[in-house]
Amino acid sequence: MTERSREVQPTRQAGADERQRGGDDLTGRPVARLALDEMFSPTIAEALRELKHDVVAVAERVDLRSMTDDEIFVWATADNRWLLTENVKDFRPILLRAMQAGTVVTGVLFTSSRAFPRSRQNPGPLIDALNAWLLAGPPSPPLTEDWLLNPAPAEDVNDAQPVE
Numbered sequence: 001m002t003e004r005s006r007e008v009q010p011t012r013q014a015g016a017d018e019r020q021r022g023g024d025d026l027t028g029r030p031v032a033r034l035a036l037d038e039m040f041s042p043t044i045a046e047a048l049r050e051l052k053h054d055v056v057a058v059a060e061r062v063d064l065r066s067m068t069d070d071e072i073f074v075w076a077t078a079d080n081r082w083l084l085t086e087n088v089k090d091f092r093p094i095l096l097r098a099m100q101a102g103t104v105v106t107g108v109l110f111t112s113s114r115a116f117p118r119s120r121q122n123p124g125p126l127i128d129a130l131n132a133w134l135l136a137g138p139p140s141p142p143l144t145e146d147w148l149l150n151p152a153p154a155e156d157v158n159d160a161q162p163v164e
Helices: 016-021 042-050 069-078 088-100 124-136
Strands: 033-036 055-057 081-085 108-110 145-147
Touching: 033 042, 033 069, 042 055, 042 124, 069 081, 069 088, 081 088, 088 108
Parallel strands: 033 055, 033 081, 081 108, 108 145
Antiparallel strands: none
């Protein structure tokens, strides 16, 4: 069984506000579906799915890996997913062009390798931050851009205070 076939299909057409923020869960809390851009490991998507989030990694789907940034953006919007990326240089202009054209977009969640250094041995901080963002829900419309920042950056050894 493919991951796609396990997804729950919507039972009604979402309105523009719901498409932008991903709809609501049973408590009325906004829910975000998420797509991880190509620089993020499928392991991160798997960990978030284990936490019951609807997450797809570009790197785990052959059909997505061959797409351009513009095509990924269009796919994520059509699939009602926020797109997590470090590629601000390319995706911010794509987002702005879509908004200027009046296109209903879901949103782009930006982060950086400085905030969350990529590590196969320790993806935990990024997974924790994404879990918290997904649980809190995306920003309310009309916002279509958000930043994922590391609330607890690694302590600089030179800044450490001696214990008395």
